Amino acid sequence: xxxxxxxxxxxxxxxxxxxxxxxxxxxxxxxxxxxxxxxxxxxxxxxxxxxxxxxxxxxxxxxxxxxxxxxxxxxxxxxxxxxxxxxxxxxxxxxxxxxxxxxxxxxxxxxxxxxxxxxxxxxxxxxxxxxxxxxxxxxxxxxxxxxxxxxxxxxxxxxxxxxxxxxxxxxxxxxxxxxxxxxxxxxxxxxxxx
Amino acid sequence: xxxxxxxxxxxxxxxxxxxxxxxxxxxxxxxxxxxxxxxxxxxxxxxxxxxxxxxxxxxxxxxxxxxxxxxxxxxxxxxxxxxxxxxxxxxxxxxxxxxxxxxxxxxxxxx
Numbered sequence: 001x002x003x004x005x006x007x008x009x010x011x012x013x014x015x016x017x018x019x020x021x022x023x024x025x026x027x028x029x030x031x032x033x034x035x036x037x038x039x040x041x042x043x044x045x046x047x048x049x050x051x052x053x054x055x056x057x058x059x060x061x062x063x064x065x066x067x068x069x070x071x072x073x074x075x076x077x078x079x080x081x082x083x084x085x086x087x088x089x090x091x092x093x094x095x096x097x098x099x100x101x102x103x104x105x106x107x108x109x110x111x112x113x114x115x116x117x118x119x120x121x122x123x124x125x126x127x128x129x130x131x132x133x134x135x136x137x138x139x140x141x142x143x144x145x146x147x148x149x150x151x152x153x154x155x156x157x158x159x160x161x162x163x164x165x166x167x168x169x170x171x172x173x174x175x176x177x178x179x180x181x182x183x184x185x186x187x188x189x190x191x192x193x194x
Numbered sequence: 195x196x197x198x199x200x201x202x203x204x205x206x207x208x209x210x211x212x213x214x215x216x217x218x219x220x221x222x223x224x225x226x227x228x229x230x231x232x233x234x235x236x237x238x239x240x241x242x243x244x245x246x247x248x249x250x251x252x253x254x255x256x257x258x259x260x261x262x263x264x265x266x267x268x269x270x271x272x273x274x275x276x277x278x279x280x281x282x283x284x285x286x287x288x289x290x291x292x293x294x295x296x297x298x299x300x301x302x303x304x305x
Contacts, residue, residue: 026290035219035223038219038222039219042218043211044215046212048214050211050212056212058236059212060218063218064221064222065225067222068226068229069221071226072226072229117245130207131205131208132208132209132210135208135209139206139209147263148234153204154203154206154207172232182202184201185206186202188197189202189205192205193205193253194201
């Protein structure tokens with residue numbers, strides 16, 4: 001069972017210089033350097049994937065797979081890009097792979113997600129966990145590109161430029177996806193937004 | 195510019211993070227080893243040859259076969275060379291003898 005905690009503001013606060021060195025060492029086959037990179041990024045990657053998949057167990061599995069792919073493809077990484085950009089692009093692809101796999105292997109969920117637009121009753125009775133579940137359902141209902149942009153902006157605290165680099169699109173496109181995502185969320189979560 | 199929407203932002207933050215499992219890193223490293231072992235099993239011909247040549251008995255056998263092949267090839271080539279110069283060197287053999295008849299037959303009756 002995975003514990004859910006309130007989300008702190010998360011930034012990719014990594015010192016670029018040592019990171020560049022770490023990446024170089026990891027590319028040269030230094031396993032300790034790879035493990036240090038994994039220590040730095042495992043939490044952001046896990047939670048990024050979790051918010052794309054809305055399933056903690058699958059997120060754990062996919063996040064592990066992301067680091068296996070990082071290890072196997074470090075030679076393809078170009079130092080001209082930020083490491084975090086490359087890493088989040090890999091994580092996004094792994095999450096998309098899992099979403100496609102889900103489509104090919106549909107299963108009945110054990111507990112269905114609540115309708116985010118459903119009336120919440122007396123607001124005082126709605127506890128934080130339930131609100132979180134409704135937010136998760138609303139975010140989970142967004143198309144993948146809007147969801148990715150929203151998660152990177154709102155939960156990972158990335159700039160439009162960084163999101164555009166990860167999603168391989170223009171900053172304008174990121175802005176447009178975020179606008180549409182927020183419009184949808186405002187509509188679906190209107191009961192929780194007073 | 196990012197549209198300020200503090201209310202929505204605050205609401206989104208109510209969806210909490212999940213905690214990492216204690217064995218996350220060890221699981222990743224195990225999967226990497228597993229993938230490497232899988233790759234080792236899918237070796238190509240060069241890797242297979244390199245592996246087998248590291249076995250002493252196979253290496254000795256390969257050297258012996260190679261030596262025998264090279265030796266017999268050189269032998270055949272040098273035998274051909276000898277045969278081409280044989281007629282001129284064996285012309286002293288009398289035409290009435292068996293050896294002389296063979297030389298005459300093999301050179302097309304030049305003498």
